[in-house]
Amino acid sequence: MQGNIASAEGALAAGCTFFGGYPITPSTEVAEHMAARMPKIKGSCFIQMEDEIASMAAIIGAAWTGARSMTATSGPGFSLMMENIGYAVMTETPCVLVNIQRGGPSTGQPTMGAQGDMMQVRFGSHGDYSIIALCPSSVQECFDLTAKAFNLADRFRTPVFLMADEVIGHMREKLEIPDSVEIVRPKTLPEGMLPFTPGPDGVPGFAPFGTGRYTHVTGLTHDERGYPDTTNPARHDALVRRLVSKIEDARHEIADYTIVNEDAEYVFVCYGAPVRTVKEVVDKRKVPKTGYLQLRIVWPFPEELLKRFPKCRAFIVPEMNLGMIVREVGRHVKIPVIPVSRIGGELHTPEDLIEAVKIAESTT
């Protein structure tokens, strides 16, 4: 099965009942698969919107009725979604976005893979905020992580992003579909509690439309009733810090990763398609002194994991961009951090990574 189809199936397994999208290569198969499947599932809705701004708007609207909702897109569409992504953050709307990354900027390379949106997903909408981003490196992970994205969205009441890429989205591999997937819905808003009063974890209970709680939802800075209060500095400070900390404070608890060779001296930090080449070098070719940290959740960034390699002399970060997550790694460690950048759409070769290990050995 193809990665994009696996992602759509993962969403359906998780109970996604609303999909709003706009076609764009290399993500279109997600929408097409939903268009074929959803009309046959009672209570589900697939709708092709007029653009990606509308798609993002529609899934937020659907989420407020209590539906699990999702869209899928790629670079140009992702850029169009930015304003409403910020709206979902500010209004604490659970929803899932699949971004099958392609080469940018602009229309760039529609049919070639890339990881160039890793900073945009974290910082692309205006203002301070935080989000959750998952990165699959196989067809199985497309399924598993999409299903998981819905649980994270509901638990933290935030947009959650499946940041795949063309390589993984169009790859065909064997997929094992479990009989059922774990489903964790949002906490309901306790009786007598205001709609934006946070619980101990910083996340308010959810009262979807139609449940008689008469919630006013606005993208303006608001109080715990949800009413606008836009000129009180302390109000804004408290709200935005909470929106960030409810996610950042949970970063180690929700971290999803694989560590191989904690004794390694040269450690790859990898996510998405480059994980495959790293596995070839470390697991199969067993290049001496190497190990890796595969991140399935890249944002929030679980920096404590970097300490799990006590003998590490250098981190090597292969990415299909000109160096994004490598900066995040570099921010947290005092040893050399070496980027291996590859853009244009091809995966790194094992030789690219072995060469990087040699450079690391000669500089440390």
Add this chain to the structure above:
Amino acid sequence: MRDEWFRADRLPHIYCAGCGNGTIVNCVLEAVSMTGWDRKNTVFLSGIGCSSRAPGYILTDSLHTTHGRAIAFATGVKMADPSLHVVVFTGDGDLAAIGGNHFIHACRRNIDLTVVCMNNHIYGMTGGQGSPTTPLGKTSTTTPYGASETPFDLVDLAVAAGANYVARWTSFHVKQLTEAVLNGLNTPGFSLIEVRCQCPTSYGRRNKYREPVDYITHLKAHAILKDKWESMEKSGQDMPADSFPVGEFVRRARPVMGVPDEA
């Protein structure tokens, strides 16, 4: 009845003295309270602008969204849960400029929404810039020498794009407006009710309608009932300057979306 729909703890409201929006909110709530709808199953949405602040004063679930996008959000609400009644408040800039694409596509889909556009011919919230409905020659902060672009006719747009119910009234025509909103609420499919209204602060001040009553008087004097308008047109008469037709322009039963399946 109507008062039950007000969110009392949100007063005072942000509208300037003499603003037409309050009258329109009153008419809409009057109409909504006549439908017998449950407040619990009614959702108001809006974009950004003075007009779009209206849902904040209504005691239902409500979504105050991003500029121009309310109809796209409403599409998600209605398609995900067709049992909800969905009403959108919008402004001329919100609906016809930044939100124009969502507007025509919602008309085309004939999605079951009622959209009330408070058309004050100006960007009120941002301090009086020209909008796609600013009449030729009128002054705004971005048309200081008079607007030189031909404005949109929102009614013509909605009719051409396929909406099932389209009406236009003004903030003077309180009774007719309430009735039109009620018809819109009761018509399956997309309904647009355009309401021409005064904005003494941003439009009136720059266009010689300084007092609220000046523009209401203007609206009253220049609104011509649709039937009369059409017969004047047919007979080849010159239309009086600044006049416009009011009434119900379309009520039809094209296929719709977002209506609950018959159980």
